Amino acid sequence: MYLIYGESYRLIEEEIQKIIKNETNLVTLDLQESCLDDILTEATYVSMFEESKIIIVKNALFFTSNKDKEEDMQKLLNYMENPIATTTLIFTTYEKIDNRKKVTKMFEKKYKIITVGNLSKIDLTNKVRDYIFKNKYKIENETLEYLIESCQNNYDLIYNEIQKLFLYYEKTSTILLKDVKEIISKSIEDNNFKFIEAVVNKNLRKALYILEDLYKLKIDPIVLVRLLAREYRLMYQVKFLMSQGYYKKDIGKQLKMQEWQIDKLSRNSSIFYEEDLKSFIEKIAELDYKIVSGNDDKFLIFKTFLLETF
Numbered sequence: 001m002y003l004i005y006g007e008s009y010r011l012i013e014e015e016i017q018k019i020i021k022n023e024t025n026l027v028t029l030d031l032q033e034s035c036l037d038d039i040l041t042e043a044t045y046v047s048m049f050e051e052s053k054i055i056i057v058k059n060a061l062f063f064t065s066n067k068d069k070e071e072d073m074q075k076l077l078n079y080m081e082n083p084i085a086t087t088t089l090i091f092t093t094y095e096k097i098d099n100r101k102k103v104t105k106m107f108e109k110k111y112k113i114i115t116v117g118n119l120s121k122i123d124l125t126n127k128v129r130d131y132i133f134k135n136k137y138k139i140e141n142e143t144l145e146y147l148i149e150s151c152q153n154n155y156d157l158i159y160n161e162i163q164k165l166f167l168y169y170e171k172t173s174t175i176l177l178k179d180v181k182e183i184i185s186k187s188i189e190d191n192n193f194k195f196i197e198a199v200v201n202k203n204l205r206k207a208l209y210i211l212e213d214l215y216k217l218k219i220d221p222i223v224l225v226r227l228l229a230r231e232y233r234l235m236y237q238v239k240f241l242m243s244q245g246y247y248k249k250d251i252g253k254q255l256k257m258q259e260w261q262i263d264k265l266s267r268n269s270s271i272f273y274e275e276d277l278k279s280f281i282e283k284i285a286e287l288d289y290k291i292v293s294g295n296d297d298k299f300l301i302f303k304t305f306l307l308e309t310f
Contacts, residue, residue, distance in 0.1 A: 016092070
């Protein structure tokens with residue numbers, strides 16, 4: 001059994017691949033969608049036709065400070081005492097493991113815990129360069145540095161953007177600075193735009209789905225909070241000015257925005273009352289303060305806010 005903890009989705013996946021090697025009998029389960037009983041049932045099931053199997057268990061929060069049912073933890077502890085020899089279990093979590101918990105202490109004593117730390121700037125640069133060269137592309141140092149800094153030294157985000165660059169060029173060539181600037185800026189803006197639109201349109205499921213992706217990419221949630229605040233302020237201003245008899249063209253001049261932008265803001269604000277918009281702007285301001293001044297997990301605070309608000 002293995003427990004892999006780290007903040008990078010991609011680096012955790014690379015550690016999993018080192019363990020899996022050429023194994024083909026794989027099962028992936030997510031504890032946000034499955035329960036512990038599902039995991040243990042799969043782990044104890046032995047097929048007549050397969051000699052061994054690997055089960056990858058994502059979001060194994062019972063190794064963190066997350067509260068769990070005592071009954072579930074006892075089941076896990078019992079399995080850890082007598083695991084099935086032909087089953088390899090790989091637990092992963094993005095949240096810091098809690099070494100005070102009984103289940104974590106026992107796991108550390110009997111099995112292997114792998115902590116995937118963040119890459120240093122030099123290691124990150126070398127890793128990204130090697131990956132690009134391995135795929136038979138070329139990149140100048142200036143372009144590579146811009147790529148890394150634009151992605152906030154975030155390996156997951158860099159990896160995703162590199163895939164887009166490969167698709168953009170279609171065949172191996174030199175990755176140019178001008179193309180990196182255009183593609184990366186558009187990509188980041190697009191992700192942010194989709195999230196804001198999902199929240200504004202009260203599509204909670206989609207908003208949370210995008211938020212999970214942004215969490216993996218380590219986008220600072222305060223950026224999203226302030227973009228959301230700006231969107232609701234503009235919606236309120238447009239709704240208020242239209243109620244005062246202003247035409248969209250005049251509102252566009254006053255807010256220094258194009259008419260299509262005013263159309264979108266007007267359309268989005270139509271499902272709200274003015275007082276609702278004002279109330280939400282106040283809540284966003286409180287959320288901003290809570291995230292900036294607190295020590296709790298920023299994304300968890302933001303996610304809780306969305307769940308409670310919608």
